[in-house]
Amino acid sequence: MSSSLAANGDMLVILRHAPHGSSWLREGLDAALVAAAFGQRVSLLFQGDGIMALVPGQEPGALGQKGTAATLDMLAMYDIESFYADASALDRFDMAPDDLQLPSLPVDGATIAQLIASHRLVLTF
């Protein structure tokens, strides 16, 4: 568990929705990519159900919705490399940091508050 954060940035994008039930995750990731393309230093926080985005293999399914796995793979090309995962959600879903598609730092509630405070702009999806 991290208690101090090395990273800060221009924008924190908080992703709170799982991949397939809605377009929240896709549209949140789109906002992160565009911000990075505009030169912002972007961090991503996967919170609550949002950590399901980090389960590998979120490909398009039978419903024909776009998958998000490929988008997560693109983040590095946009220099988005600061990833945080809500530790309580990891516990709740019995997920370990090694299970995640992106190397994400588990963060507790107090650290999430620090993250929000250390970014000038916060968008929540």
Next chain:
Amino acid sequence: MRYGLLVQGAPYSSQASHSALRFATALIARGHQLECVFFYHDGVYNASRLAAPPQDEPHLVDAWRGLNAGHGTQLQVCIAAALRRGLLDERESARHGKTGHSIEPPFELTGLGQLVDLGNQVDRLVTFAP
């Protein structure tokens, strides 16, 4: 203070638009500047020129227009979120070979880059989501 709003809820489906409008009115009454309202996700439906709510409900689209007319607030709509939901202005309608359009000024279709710019310009960017 200079404010921007990000609205992500569809009108009448969720509280987001109603709350955002109340907040907008309060800001202006207190002497703040509301630079822009940016509509994203299902919030893009707030821009539909064809909205026809019953008379005993507030007309949210007209209320947004009123903010522009009375206060000069820009009303920007994410083009990618709008197009896939069937919200097109005259130019996009023609470009996609459609008849009719569902967005008209003062609402304008713009990119998400404008949201990033807005976040950098204003003192506070406040999100209203379902």
